[in-house]
Amino acid sequence: MIEAAFRGRLGGFMLDAAFAVPGQGITALFGPSGCGKTTVLRAIAGLLRMPEGRLRINGDIWQERRRFVPPHRRAVGYVFQEASLFPHLSVEANLRFGLRRSGTTRIGMEEVVDLLGIAPLFDRPSRMLSGGERQRVAIGRALLSQPGLLLMDEPLSALDRFSKDEILPYLERLHAALSIPVLYVSHDIAEVERLADTLVLMEQGRVRAAGPIPDLLADPALPLLHMPQPAVVIDGKVVRTDPGYGLSEIAVPGGVLVVAGGLGPVGEGRRVRIPANDVSLGRTPPRDTTILNALPARIEGADPAGHQMTVRLRLGSDGRGAALLARISRKSWDRLALAEGELVFARLKAVALSGSARVPALTRVD
Structure with missing residues (x-):
């Protein structure tokens, strides 16, 4: 179980968000731009310390009252909107950097390379990759850091439609093959419908609803049902x-x-x-x-x-x-x-x- 609650003011923005979701599968944080999705993700990673916070990941307490586990001690893999690879390193070297950061090997290089279809890219400089290829390598590097939780902050938002269509099947393969829970931030309902098991619907810094995605899509009390193409x-x-x-x-x-x-x-x-x-x-x-x-x-x-x-x-x-x-x-x-x-x-x-x-x-x- 992932239990999170964060409250505090950041400039003119007030965050007061709490949810409890299964500690497996893909949970999507969904809502319009500026509703606080990325802020919640950064707080879970420990990159942002909210004045009031509580965070428990599958029984491990990462934040509560005076306890705050620093980012480097949280078993988190983080995939940003931009791939942020080392441009002077090859694909293989970027992936091995993720391995070096971890003291254990629950997820092996061969498994990750196979799931993400990266083998043909191994010797290529990262600066020579397409947008979709860069994101696949970034996801692989995050997985090879052996995370207990994978955070993905709108990983497809910087890609064109062709690149999105290229990478989505790989995300689905990860979903089917790996047991690592994923928190996936998006404002694209098509991505959420395709990938997510659980949905956390956010509005203006608050959680409007959280639950299985089939239930929330058909809930008359929520705005999802009233979209132009529900x-x-x-x-x-x-x-x-x-x-x-x-x-x-x-x-x-x-x-x-x-x-x-x-x-x-x-x-x-x-x-x-x-x-x-x-x-x-x-x-x-x-x-x-x-x-x-x-x-x-x-x-x-x-x-x-x-x-x-x-x-x-x-x-x-x-x-x-x-x-x-x-x-x-x-x-x-x-x-x-x-x-x-x-x-x-x-x-x-x-x-x-x-x-x-x-x-x-x-x-x-x-």
Whole structure:
């Protein structure tokens, strides 16, 4: 468990943030620029000492009352927005610098190089790397310092879209392969949806909410649901592949989704992202349609915004499955006389897949 609470004024900015999140997986600190995300990360690293602070990492106390563990004694790997590699050293020398700083070797060079695909870059001077390559090397160096906690401060914000798409699969591989907890700062909801298990939502120096990302994305009390393009993420497992049609089936709480691609092996985990704008509703199962995914669901509620409704659902005829959102017109809502608690069939026009060996592109199945 990661338990953090920091309070104090920095110039004209007041931070009063507290949260408790699992000590494993990826936790995203998300919110608009200037809300205090990086300040919290620097306080966790010990680079900033807040007037009032409490920090416990998986049972180890790093800050509490008069106790303050200095930065060099905290088992932290820190990846900044800029890679900050030594320009006069090769990639291999930069990586070995991380090893020299550690007295133990829980994560080996070979493992890191394989996970991040760095082997072809070994002899290259770091100044000759692309932005995405530099960040991969910086992440590798941080991992080789043998951290008990990895801090990542908007590591993709300085990259162009091509470089982001290049590095995201490597971050997903790290997530799947390593047990080190990660605190990941971002103001890009697409990154958060793709990578995070847990979300800490920040606003103006405070924590608005903290919890599993599927729950917070569909929470009507939070602004995430009211974004122009809201979506949900659902974690499931591959249960069947159909090579003849190039399809796979993924079991999720409350149903089974048919998606494009051979996503085996069976039993492997996959994350599914479903945009609300790609979900339509009907009272009966669809017939004579190219859409393959039509799952029963119960309406939990609906939130009007102008001439549209964001409908909150739970998959399964009993309404106990995964959360789902549908963005429909108010006319459709009234024409079908929909109401809370009613059974409908959610027709999914498109899904996006992410996860271990994730497929980043939008995949239509119709």
